[in-house]
Amino acid sequence: MRRFTDFSGARPAHLLVLLPCLALAAYAAAFLLGDPASPTILTWFAGAVLAHDFVLFPLYTGTDRVLRLLPVRIINYVRLPLLGAGLTFVMFLPGIIRQGTVTHLAATSLSQQPYLGRWLWLVVALFAASGLAYLLRVVTTHARAKTSARPPIDRT
Amino acid sequence: MFMLRSAARRIRFRSPLRGPWLTSVFGAVLLACLPLVIITGLLDYVAYGPGQSSPADVGWLHLPIFDWPTRPSWLFRLTQGLHVGLGLVLVPVVLAKLWSVIPKLFAWPPIRSVAHALERVSVALLVGSILFETATGVLNIQYDYVFGFSFYTGHYIGAWVFIASFAAHTILKLPTMVRSLRSRSLRKELATPLARTRPEARDATGLVAADPAPPTMSRRGLLGAVGGGVLLVGMLTAGQTVGGPLRDLALLLPRGRQPGEGANHYPINKTAAAARIPADATGERWRLVLNAERAFTRNQLSALPQHTARLPIACVEGWSTVQTWTGVRLRDLSALAGVPHPVSALVASIEDGPFARATLNAGQVTDPDALLALRVNGADLSLDHGFPARIIVPALPGVHCTKWVRSIDFRRAR
Numbered sequence: 001m002r003r004f005t006d007f008s009g010a011r012p013a014h015l016l017v018l019l020p021c022l023a024l025a026a027y028a029a030a031f032l033l034g035d036p037a038s039p040t041i042l043t044w045f046a047g048a049v050l051a052h053d054f055v056l057f058p059l060y061t062g063t064d065r066v067l068r069l070l071p072v073r074i075i076n077y078v079r080l081p082l083l084g085a086g087l088t089f090v091m092f093l094p095g096i097i098r099q100g101t102v103t104h105l106a107a108t109s110l111s112q113q114p115y116l117g118r119w120l121w122l123v124v125a126l127f128a129a130s131g132l133a134y135l136l137r138v139v140t141t142h143a144r145a146k147t148s149a150r151p152p153i154d155r156t
Numbered sequence: 157m158f159m160l161r162s163a164a165r166r167i168r169f170r171s172p173l174r175g176p177w178l179t180s181v182f183g184a185v186l187l188a189c190l191p192l193v194i195i196t197g198l199l200d201y202v203a204y205g206p207g208q209s210s211p212a213d214v215g216w217l218h219l220p221i222f223d224w225p226t227r228p229s230w231l232f233r234l235t236q237g238l239h240v241g242l243g244l245v246l247v248p249v250v251l252a253k254l255w256s257v258i259p260k261l262f263a264w265p266p267i268r269s270v271a272h273a274l275e276r277v278s279v280a281l282l283v284g285s286i287l288f289e290t291a292t293g294v295l296n297i298q299y300d301y302v303f304g305f306s307f308y309t310g311h312y313i314g315a316w317v318f319i320a321s322f323a324a325h326t327i328l329k330l331p332t333m334v335r336s337l338r339s340r341s342l343r344k345e346l347a348t349p350l351a352r353t354r355p356e357a358r359d360a361t362g363l364v365a366a367d368p369a370p371p372t373m374s375r376r377g378l379l380g381a382v383g384g385g386v387l388l389v390g391m392l393t394a395g396q397t398v399g400g401p402l403r404d405l406a407l408l409l410p411r412g413r414q415p416g417e418g419a420n421h422y423p424i425n426k427t428a429a430a431a432r433i434p435a436d437a438t439g440e441r442w443r444l445v446l447n448a449e450r451a452f453t454r455n456q457l458s459a460l461p462q463h464t465a466r467l468p469i470a471c472v473e474g475w476s477t478v479q480t481w482t483g484v485r486l487r488d489l490s491a492l493a494g495v496p497h498p499v500s501a502l503v504a505s506i507e508d509g510p511f512a513r514a515t516l517n518a519g520q521v522t523d524p525d526a527l528l529a530l531r532v533n534g535a536d537l538s539l540d541h542g543f544p545a546r547i548i549v550p551a552l553p554g555v556h557c558t559k560w561v562r563s564i565d566f567r568r569a570r
Contacts, residue, residue, distance in 0.1 A: 009269020014328065018274045021324035025281055028217055028316035037305035044303055045314070048287035049280065052254065053261060068372060072350075075372050080381055087385055088392065091247060091294055092408035100300030106430030107299045108410045108423065109540055118407045 060086065077134040081126035088122060095119075169259040172368035173378055175356030176336035177345075179363060181379065182253035183333050187326060189246055194322075195219075196239035197315055200472055203232055203553050205515060210308035217316050226523040229550035233470035236553075237397035240474025243293055244393045248385030250286055252378075259363060278324045285318035297473045298410060332361065350374040396475040411475035419535035422477045425554060428539045431507040433560050438506070442544050444528070445563040446493040454544045457530060460484045460492075465525040471554040481548045483529035486564075487522045495566040498522065502567070503547055506560040514556035520549045521566065528561060 008015060032038040067079055094100050095115030104112050201209045203224045225231065260279075267273045289311060296307045303310065340356070353374045358364045373381075395402035396411035406412025411423050428438075443451040463485050470476035490498045501521045505512040520526055526549040530537065537543040542559030549557065 008271045010271035014271050015274070017327045018271070018278055018324055021320045022274065022278060022281075024320035024323075025278075025317045027215070028313050028320065031211065031214060031217075031313055032309075035309065037309065040303070040305045041310050041313070044291070044305075044310070045284045045288045048291050049284045052283070052287055053258070057255070057258060072372055076377065079373075080384065083381060083385065084388055087248060087251075087388070088408065091244070091389065092298070092392075094295060094298040094300035094302075095408055095410070099302060100295075100298065103301055104299040104410060105427075107426055108413070109415045109427045110410065110413055114413075115408055122407070 056090075074134065077130045081123070081130040084126045085123040088119060092119065167262050168365075168367070170365045170367060170369040172353070172355045172365065172371045173373065173375055174256055174259070175364045176332065176359060176361045177340045177356055178375065178378070179253065179256040179361075180333040180336035181342070182249055182256060182382070183329070184337060185249050186246065186253060187333075189242055189249075190322065193239055193243050193246070194315065194319055196235040196242075199235045200239065200553070201312065203235070205517060205556070208515060208556070210306070211312055214312065217312075223517045223519055224551065226519050226526065226550040226552070229467055229525065230470075231551040232553055233397070233468045233476040233551075236470055236472055236474050237476060240293070240297060241390075241393055241397055243290065245386045245390045247290060247294075247389060248382050250290065252382045252385075254283065257363065259365075263362065275328065278321050281317055282321035282325050285314050285321060288314045289318055297475075336361075346376045346379075348374060348376060350377065399477055409475075411471075411473070414477075416538060416540065419531075419533035420538035420541055422479055422541075423475060424540045425471060426559075428560070431505075431509070431512075431560070433506055433539070438539065438544055438560060444545060444561060446489060447495070447565050448563070450493060454530065457484055457528070457545065461488060462530075463525070463527060465527060465548070465550075467525060467548055467550055469548065469554045469557055476554075480533050481527055481529040482531040482534075483527040483545065483548070485524065486516075486520075486526040486528060486547075486549070487524075489528060489564060490521060490566040493564075493566050495568045497568065498566040499569045500567045502565040503556075503558045503561055504563045504565075505558050506562045511555050512558070514547070514558050516547075516549060516552070516556070520552055523550055525550050528564070 032041060035041075063082070064079070067075055067082070070078060089096060092115065095104075095112050096119050098112045098116070101112055104110070198219045201214075201218050202221055204210070205224060206221055209218075228234075267276065292303060292307060292311045292314065295301070295303060296311070301307070350371060350373065353371045355368045356364050358366070391405055392408055393406055395404065395406035396409050403412055403414065414421055414423055416422065416424065443453060444457060445451050461484070462482055464480060464482040466478060466480045468476050468478045486501065487498075490496065490501070498521045499518050501516045503514050503516065516526075527547070528545050529542075529548045530545050532541060537546060542561070545561045546559040547557045547561060
């Protein structure tokens with residue numbers, strides 16, 4: 001038992017879980033053998049990881065690093081609407097950049113024309129809501145500071 | 157090798173919020189929701205019916221096959237709405253979970269043992285498959301086929317790679333998740349403002365930063381941001397399934413929009429032009445042919461007993477719409493064709509192509525609300541909605557609600 005653990009680096013139970021699961025994944029992938037599209041599928045599979053880890057992740061952490069130059073009291077009022085804009089941009093990218101115009105038209109009878117404008121309005125709305133929330137906070141903290149600064153009322 | 161190591165060392169992850177508790181919160185949400193996404197997706201394969209699912213050959217990789225029922229009539233609307241809707245709203249949680257564990261990607265040494273190597277392979281498959289499934293799904297519902305392979309094949313095989321790696325990850329990490337969740341109280345965390353936000357205790361998971369930066373966001377703020385992302389995506393997508401006034405809120409999705417006029421004002425799936433329906437094929441010349449023996453003009457069909465039913469039409473892409481359909485019951489047509497007890501029916505369209513024919517099971521043919529619809533909401537079907545006649549069956553996947561029907565072959569038991 002000890003020798004097994006030393007060799008594999010974990011308890012046998014660990015392998016008992018991993019090996020069947022990897023075998024299932026391999027069995028699934030085997031259905032792609034002989035499919036002329038399999039290299040494209042594999043490229044997209046690996047590309048999805050690379051695009052996330054080496055493009056999307058550095059992009060948003062890099063943006064956040066720049067944002068952290070802002071004063072702490074306003075940073076999240078910029079961060080959150082920007083996150084919302086980024087999330088919706090990535091998720092609804094095809095419509096926004098008009099990719100797949102022909103298939104979209106064939107499927108729905110509609111053009112992709114409105115999406116970019118709608119997304120821009122959504123981004124404006126997110127920033128406006130955030131700005132409003134900031135204003136509200138400034139006003140309320142200001143008012144609170146004022147009331148606490150006032151001398152206590154003499155009730156005698 | 158040396159450069160790689162020094163690069164890995166140079167990348168410093170300094171977020172004061174990363175830690176096993178935070179990762180486990182995201183993990184717990186995904187563990188609760190993703191099985192539903194998986195099961196509803198696999199059910200779709202069954203719903204298409206034997207011999208009609210794609211990819212055709214998947215060996216043992218499917219749920220037990222059963223005759224897809226017609227009741228409740230909103231069954232497919234529910235399963236596919238959940239599959240797509242839940243898959244979409246979980247995107248912010250998946251991204252947050254990946255953010256929370258990213259230091260692991262650069263862990264050094266990359267491989268410590270055989271077991272560690274295998275586990276890293278399974279994690280690579282897990283991350284690859286969830287991103288692959290999300291990307292192909294998101295592109296498919298927006299009709300962007302930039303990926304250049306069959307969506308069905310890619311998404312189905314990818315799903316099984318995900319199921320396998322998700323199962324392994326769940327079994328191996330469940331104890332860590334439970335222990336980490338117990339390490340802090342969620343209620344206390346939700347009451348902790350930025351000023352009192354401290355990093356989690358450093359432990360063997362290696363997620364907590366060695367030299368954490370001062371926090372700019374509380375832990376509850378981060379959870380709120382992810383929850384806000386879920387709400388935002390939910391608000392922008394629910395309408396395509398739920399319909400009603402919410403549909404207008406799905407303003408970035410094709411199925412938030414409804415083309416057509418009056419009675420025919422609801423989403424179209426494939427236009428007559430795209431299906432290459434010849435103009436003269438739907439006019440006076442059109443006949444419905446039953447079992448290659450009997451032919452009916454549209455007027456003759458209108459003269460038969462008509463039945464009206466309010467039924468959803470739900471697409472594999474997750475969107476759906478409920479309309480009031482009027483037409484001839486399929487079981488009446490079957491009786492007219494001399495098959496009073498059909499075991500199935502093959503419906504063919506004027507259209508050519510892979511979805512231009514569909515086989516309905518016995519329950520789908522004989523359901524009292526299963527129709528060859530001629531009218532919708534009191535008016536004739538528009539050409540884009542399948543004029544002269546289309547199939548509408550409760551809980552039948554939308555793609556099998558064949559439009560521009562040309563013939564139906566009712567089959568009797570042998």
